[in-house]
Amino acid sequence: MKTALTDRLGLDLPIIQAPMAGTSTPELAATVSNAGALGSISIASVDAVEGRRQIQALKALTTGPFNVNLFCHAPTPPDPACDRVWIDSLRPIFAAFDAAPPETLTEIYQSFLTDDAKLAVLLDEKPAVVSFHFGLPQAEKIAALKSAGCLLIASATTPQEGRLAQAAGIDMVVAQGFEAGGHRGVFDPADDPRFATLPLTRLLARELDIPVIAAGGVMDGAGIAAALALGAAGAQLGTAFVSCPESAANAAYRAALAGPRAERTRVSAAISGRPARGVENAFMQRADEALAAGYPYAYDLGKALNAAASAQGDDGYAPQWAGQAAPLGRALPAAELVEALAREIRAAIADLQQLL
Template identity: 90%
Template sequence: MKTALTDRLGLDLPIIQAPMAGTSTPELAAAVSNAGALGSISIASVDAVEGRRQIQALKALTTRPFNVNLFCHAPTPPDPARDRAWVDSLRPLFAQFGAAPPETLTEIYQSFLTDDAKLAVLLDEKPAVISFHFGLPQPDQIAALKSAGCLLIASATTPEESRLAQAAGIDMVVAQGFEAGGHRGVFDPTDDPRFATLPLTRLLARELDIPVIAAGGIMDGAGIAAALALGAAGAQLGTAFVSCPESAANPAYRAALAGPRAERTRVSPVISGRPARGVENAFMQRGDEALTAGYPYAYDLGKALNAAAHAQGDDGYAPQWAGQAPPLARALPAAELVEVLAQEIRAAVSRLQRLL
C-alpha cells in the first residue's frame, strides 16, 4: 500500500488518525503511529504551554512521525450586540438547569494566525507533520515551518481552497467532504458548496500537483480503498478512532456512538459558532441558528450550557462530533483498529481485482 503519503513519511499504511480536538490524546496518537499509520493530536484549543506538553508527551511514547493540528480561522471581531442576543436566546435553557449564562463571551481559542507562542513551540519541537484547519497560515509562518523540516497539510472543502493551499506551498491537502465529523474546514462559513467526500477527492486528485488525502464518512478499509481508487494518497479517519480506549471521549459520547442516535448526525453552528457535524442533540434542535454568536465566542456559551446540563445529569447539550457513519465504528484499541483497517483494505482491493 505504497502511496505518496507513505513514501514521504515512511508510513506502513496510508491512514491518518484525524486530530479531533477534545478526543485526540498523545496516547491515541502514539498507538496509531506505532502501528504504522499517522497519529495526530490537536493543540488548537489549548495554549502554547499545554501544546508543548502534549507534543513532548507524544514524543516520549513514539519515535514514529506524528501530526500536530492547529486552527487558522480569521479572528472574529467582538460583537457585543450579537453576543447579547445569543445569550438571551439561551437564558431559558440555562434556567431549566438552575444556572445563569455568562454575561460576557470571550474568544476562548486564539487563531494560529496571531499566535507567535505556538509558532515558537512548533519551531522548537519540529513535529514531522503539521496540519491546518479553517484556512491557511501566514506566508512567513509557512516558510518558517518548512525551513524547520515540517511537512504541512491543510484541509480544503472546495477545489478553490485546495488551489490556494497548493499555491501557498502546502505539501498535501485533506479533501474534507460534507460527511466529515467535527468542524467544517471551510475557509468562509458563509460560502460552503458542501462538496461530498468522493467527488471532492476525485476533483482534487485530478487537478492538484500535490497529494490529496480523503476525509469524511470513511470508517473502514473498504472506504479507504475507495478513496485510493479515486486517486487519493491516503485517508483521514476521525470518528473511527473516537471509540478507542485511548481517546478522551467520555462515557456518554461513547454510548451515543454505539446507540441508535448515531444513525442521525447533523451539521449545525449553534454549539461553537461555526458549522460542525455531530450526533444530533437537544442543543442543535433548540438553538436558533440565525442568532448564533461568532466563533469561538459562541463556544464559550456552548461549553457553559453543556456544563450546566451535565451537572444535572443531562448530556443533551454536549458536542459529540461524528461523521455520517458512526454505526461502523469499532471500540478496539487503536493499534488493533489500524491492523483491522489494513486487513480490510487488502480484502477490498482483492474483491475489486476479482471483479475485474
C-alpha cells in the same frame, strides 16, 4: 500499500488518525503512529504551554512521525451586542437547569494566524507533520515551518481551497467532505457548496500536483480502498477512532456512538459558532443558530451550557462530533483498529481485482 503519503513519511499504511480536538490524546496518537499509520493531536484549543506539553508527551511515547493540528480561522472581532442576543436566547435553557449564563463571552481559542507563541513551540519541537484547519497561515509561517523540516497539510472543502493550498506551498491537502464529523474546514462558512468526499477527492486528485487525502464518511478499509481508487494518497479517519479506549471521549459520547443516535448526525453552528457535524442533540434542536455569536465566542457559551446540563445528568448539550458513517464504528484499541483497517484495505483491493 505504497502511496505518496507513505513514502513521504515512512508509514506502513496510508491512514491518518484525524486530530479531533477534545478526543485526540498523545496516547491515542502514539498508538496509531506505533502501528504504522500517522497519529495526530490538536493543540488548536490550548495555549502554547499546554501545546508543548502535549507534543513532548507524544514524543515520549513514539519515535514515529506524528501530526500536530492548528486552527487558522480569521479572528472574529468582539461584538458584545451580538453576544448579548445569543446569551439571552439561551437564558431559558440555562434556567431549566437552575443555572444562569455568563453575561459576557470570551475568545476562548486564539487563531494560529495571531499565535506566534505556538509557532515558536512548533519550530522548537519540529513535529514531522503540521496541519491546518479553517484556512491557511501567513506565507512567513509556512516558510518557517517548512525550513524546520515539517511537512504541511491543509484541509480543503472545495477545489478552490485546494488550489489555494497548493499555491501557498502546502505539501498535501485533506479533501474534507460534508459527511465528515467535527468542524467544517471551510475557509468561509458563509460560502460552503458542501462537496461530498468522493467527488471532492476525485476533483482534487485530478487537478492538483500535490497528494490528496480523503476525509469524511471513511470508517473502514473498504472506504480507504475506495479513496485510493479515486486517486487519493490516503485517508483521514476521525470518528473511527473516537471509541478507542485511548481517546478522551467520555462515557456518554461513547454510548451515543454505540447506539441508534449515531444514525442521526447533523451540521450545526449552534454549539460553537461555526458549522460542525455531530450526533443530533437537544442543543441543535432547540437553539436558533441564526442568532449564534461568532466563533469561538459562541463556544464559550456552549461549554457553559453543557456544564450546566451535565451537572444535572443531561448530555443533550454536549458536542459529540461524529460523521455520517458513525454506525460503522468499532470500540477497539487503536492498534487493533489500525490492524483491522489494514486487513480490510487488502481484502477490498483483492475483491476489486477479482471483478476486473
